[in-house]
Amino acid sequence: MSDDLPAGSAPAPAAPGGPDELRVLAAPRQLAVDEAMFTAPGLPGTFRLQLFTAPGARAVAVATQIGGEEGMGLMNGVERYAGAVWERHCPDQEVPPVWVEWQLWPEGSGREARLRRVVFAGADGYRPCGPRWTAITHEELQDLAGAPVAADRGDGYVPRPAEVEPQLVFGEFAVARLARPRPFREPGCMPAGVRWWRRWARQVLPRRGVRACCWYHGGDWHTVSAMALDVLQRARAQGVEADDVEEFAVAHAAAAGATGWESEALATLFSIADAIQPARETGYINGQHRAQAMLEAGVRRTVVLHHVYET
Incomplete structure (x- = not known):
């Protein structure tokens, strides 16, 4: 199973993760889910999930996390995180949501936020596999989602209590x-x-x-x-x-x-x-x-x- 939607018979399919593919996937969507503390079964860690949907269009999921948070990071948990969103919020779709990671950093860290699109090579049930990361700009993300995408961790974010730092x-x-x-x-x-x-x-x-x-x-x-x-x-x-x-x-x-x-x-x-x-x-x-x-x-x-x- 490819990470792309069927491209039709006329033109060649756009390269996965490329600008042409992003334009094909772009659609006017609405924010259907905004959950500041989304969790996946069996994984320690949370992220903000913004899920954008529209009839007949593939869902777009934006997962936002702050660098250094306790628990599983976005990159290491991407297959299980994306699978949990797919199964919980759009189980009727044949392919996983278009997945975008938004990595934030604490104030004063001197590091810039990082946006990356994740393209999956396939899936086993609701578990995507074979992730590949490509950069995506804020403008491309806004066009892809078709609605405003919040650039923070969300008002409902609750950091885990401070523990003894190793x-x-x-x-x-x-x-x-x-x-x-x-x-x-x-x-x-x-x-x-x-x-x-x-x-x-x-x-x-x-x-x-x-x-x-x-x-x-x-x-x-x-x-x-x-x-x-x-x-x-x-x-x-x-x-x-x-x-x-x-x-x-x-x-x-x-x-x-x-x-x-x-x-x-x-x-x-x-x-x-x-x-x-x-x-x-x-x-x-x-x-x-x-x-x-x-x-x-x-x-x-x-x-x-x-x-x-x-x-």
């Missing part, structure tokens, strides 16, 4: 000790995690091949992890705070002549939002797909993010 610490970690991943975005090339015997075999006979199946297999994690360990050592020596190591790592990658993929992959390892985070109860807070790619390649050591609570 200290964020990046550290070196043996990849073979990571929990067995259970990937959910790339079922074709990541069907069922990496078994224990296979991960140890890869430690003895590592692989460095690049595959075109997905982003996670699109580069050499041996090279990226070696760069990450170097960045970690340099950042500690220079007293770089955890929040600033991502920028420090990107600068290091540029100076080292890293490829675009290597720079992006290195940045994810030092991103507070996207770093690999092992969890005792669930295996991972984040990073299952990168962990699987590293295990398959036989990477020995990499960098992960720990939350350390003072006692």
Whole structure:
């Protein structure tokens, strides 16, 4: 199933996520749902849902969240978030709502809000799969929705009570000790995690091949992890705070002549939002797909993010 509506027989279908496709999807809609604390079953986290509908038109969902909120972020939970909206509010439509993420940031953070359209490759029941992110402008969003779209978290937003803040610490970690991943975005090339015997075999006979199946297999994690360990050592020596190591790592990658993929992959390892985070109860807070790619390649050591609570 494609993420596009049937395009008809005359012209070729517009490229998914492109300007032509957005113009095809645009329609005069009305705001049908505005829920400041939308939740998906089994997921910790909320977002503001603005759902725009019109007879005969595909629904448009705008999910708004503030960076650093407690719980699952928009990017990591996109399949289950979009599936919950689809099943709850427009179950009669054959395709999921047109999905737009609006990432806000706290005042004083110095970061600009980010708008991104998510195009799904298909769906299994009410669970979209294969997300791909593309930038969308505020003007394009307004035309797409066909009605005013609010640019805030909503009056009904209630932040979770303040908890003891953990200290964020990046550290070196043996990849073979990571929990067995259970990937959910790339079922074709990541069907069922990496078994224990296979991960140890890869430690003895590592692989460095690049595959075109997905982003996670699109580069050499041996090279990226070696760069990450170097960045970690340099950042500690220079007293770089955890929040600033991502920028420090990107600068290091540029100076080292890293490829675009290597720079992006290195940045994810030092991103507070996207770093690999092992969890005792669930295996991972984040990073299952990168962990699987590293295990398959036989990477020995990499960098992960720990939350350390003072006692």
